[in-house]
Amino acid sequence: MKLRTREFNRSMVTADNISEISARVSPGITDSGQGLIFGAACYEAGMIEMLRGIAAEALEFGMGNILVTRNTKKALKEQVEKSEELRQNLNEDTLVLLEEYEDATQNAADRDAEDHFVEGFIRGYAYLKRQVEFGTYFGVRGSGG
Incomplete structure (x- = not known):
C-alpha cells in the first residue's frame, strides 16, 4: 500500500519577516501597520491551508474510524434494504448500472465526509483562536479582553 504523504513548511514567520515580505510583494504598502494587516491575512490563509493538510492527514x-451514530446506522440499514429490494427487480444490465451508481455514490459520500471533517477541524481552530484572543479559555481571560 502506497501511503499518501504531504510536505509542510512548518517554520514560523516573525513580524519582521511579514514586514519584509509585504514590502517586497506589495511596494505600495509603506505603513508597517498595513504591512502587518497584509501579513496577518497571508499568515491566516497559510495557516488554514496547513490545517487542511493536517486534518486530511489525521x-x-x-x-481512526469516526464512530457511526445511531441515526446513521438506521439510515444505512434502510438504504441496504431498499437496495436489496431494487436488486431483486432488475435485469442483469440494469443491475450492473446500479452497482456502478452505488460505487459512485459511495465515493461522493466519502469525499463529502472528508470535506466536512476538514472544515470542522478548521472551524474548531478558528473557534479556539477567537476564544484565546477575545474570550475566556479554560477559565483564563484572553489577551484581547
Missing part, C-alpha cells in the same frame, strides 16, 4: 492516518 483523518487518513491518525484518527
